[in-house]
Amino acid sequence: MDSGLRERKKQKTRAAIRRAGRRIAAAHGWEAATIERIAAEAEVSPSTVVRYFPVREDILLTDENDEHLEALLRARPAGEEPLESLRAVTVEAIGAALAADPEELRVRARLMADTPAVRARFTETTAETGRRLARALADRTGRAPDDLEVRVFAAAVLGALREAVLYWAERGLAEDLTALLHRTLDTLRTGPTLPARP
Missing domain, CATH: 1.10.10 (Arc Repressor Mutant, subunit A)
Incomplete structure (x- = not known):
């Protein structure tokens, strides 16, 4: 063969x-x-x-997308802010998964929210994805792959996106996931806004 x-x-x-x-x-x-x-x-x-x-x-959790995600990140325009590069590739990847098989993504999200073993493994696989994306970010920014800032940034973005998916699942999958992802990444840029004073 x-x-x-x-x-x-x-x-x-x-x-x-x-x-x-x-x-x-x-x-x-x-x-x-x-x-x-x-x-x-x-x-x-x-x-x-x-x-x-x-x-x-x-x-339940793995697919063949990590390599594709890294390639997309490496193909982003030179000089683009790292957060915007990661926003573009992650939102595109999750959007493609939603378009291809929305029910599969919903099942995965529900099980991540409801099953501790699945959630724990998701955290591990997210860390592996973060290491791959950190290598691409390091190359794009002229830093070493084990640079602290690169590692922290990639982990923070992917950890935030993980929380967005869990938030989506915990609230019955009713909200627009793409809007939640943008809101999540905006929060990384600005932090939570303070309530208006009376």
């Missing part, structure tokens, strides 16, 4: 496992989405599920 065909087969298997896990979780909750049940739904063996997803929560 040539390498291209082998890779397509792997991607197809990975996608089938993800779909199965998310379908079961949406219908019955995350605890019901056992490795065995996911394997049966995806028509693969339990060992295949574990091989592709050693951490069960990654079935």
Whole structure:
């Protein structure tokens, strides 16, 4: 089997496992989405599920977007403020996910809000995404990838976006998520505004 065909087969298997896990979780909750049940739904063996997803929560949370997100960030105009660059690429990525499969994004958000193990793993995967984006930001700003300011900034933006998604889920997914993301990033720039004095 040539390498291209082998890779397509792997991607197809990975996608089938993800779909199965998310379908079961949406219908019955995350605890019901056992490795065995996911394997049966995806028509693969339990060992295949574990091989592709050693951490069960990654079935729900991971996708192939980190590399794409980094490429988008590197392609932003030179001289653009880092916050605006990150705003452009993250809002575009989440908007694309909403357009492609809004129900999948809603399921993921609900489970992140309601399931401590999923929320904890989401925090870990967000940190991994932050490290990738920090490398791109470092290159764009002429700093080292382990520069404190670069690391803090990337982590702050992604942590803020994580909170926006949780806020959205905790309030019944009723608000406009894109507007919430812009509001979140505006808050990073200005901080909370003080209430008007009587």
